[in-house]
Amino acid sequence: MEEADKWKIEKFAGQNFGLWKVQMESLLIKQDLALALEGKAKGQGTLSDPEWEKMDKKARATIFLSLSSNVLFFIEPDFPGFEEARKGCCGTGLLETAIMCNPIILTCADPSKYVFWDSFHPTTECYQILANATFQQIRDSILSATS
Known part of the structure; x- marks a missing residue:
C-alpha cells in the first residue's frame, strides 16, 4: 500500500x-x-x-x-455570492466559535457574503445551499430507487 x-x-x-x-x-x-x-x-x-x-x-x-463536490462547489473562491471563504464573519474569523460570537464581538457587515459565520460554522446562506443540495441528492436517490 x-x-x-x-x-x-x-x-x-x-x-x-x-x-x-x-x-x-x-x-x-x-x-x-x-x-x-x-x-x-x-x-x-x-x-x-x-x-x-x-x-x-x-x-x-x-x-x-x-x-465532496457539493461542499467544494460552495467554497471555491470564484463561487458567485460569497466573497470570503477563508475566514468567518465573527471576530477575527479565525478562532472564535459559538458563544464567543455574541453581541459584544464585532461581526462583518454582511454575513451573506461569507461561507462561515465563525471559524467553525457555516453561515445561514451556506447552510441553505448545502441543505438544498442535500435535499436534491436524497430526492434523486429516492426517485432512482423507485423507478
Missing part, C-alpha cells in the same frame, strides 16, 4: 466537520504542509515566495481533494 493511500480521510460532505477538521490538520502536518494553515505572515522568513506558493497550492489541493 502506498503512503498516500494510508492517510486518506473521508471526504467532508457537510456533516461531522469537527472530526474532518482534526483529520485534515493531521494530514497536512504529516505531509509537512501545516505552515500553510498559519498563513503567509507566519511563513515569512522561513520560505521564499515561490516556496510559499508551492506549499500553499499543495495544502489547498489536499484540502480540496478531501471535500
Whole structure:
C-alpha cells in the first residue's frame, strides 16, 4: 500500500466537520504542509515566495481533494455570492466559535457574503445551499430507487 493511500480521510460532505477538521490538520502536518494553515505572515522568513506558493497550492489541493463536490462547489473562491471563504464573519474569523460570537464581538457587515459565520460554522446562506443540495441528492436517490 502506498503512503498516500494510508492517510486518506473521508471526504467532508457537510456533516461531522469537527472530526474532518482534526483529520485534515493531521494530514497536512504529516505531509509537512501545516505552515500553510498559519498563513503567509507566519511563513515569512522561513520560505521564499515561490516556496510559499508551492506549499500553499499543495495544502489547498489536499484540502480540496478531501471535500465532496457539493461542499467544494460552495467554497471555491470564484463561487458567485460569497466573497470570503477563508475566514468567518465573527471576530477575527479565525478562532472564535459559538458563544464567543455574541453581541459584544464585532461581526462583518454582511454575513451573506461569507461561507462561515465563525471559524467553525457555516453561515445561514451556506447552510441553505448545502441543505438544498442535500435535499436534491436524497430526492434523486429516492426517485432512482423507485423507478
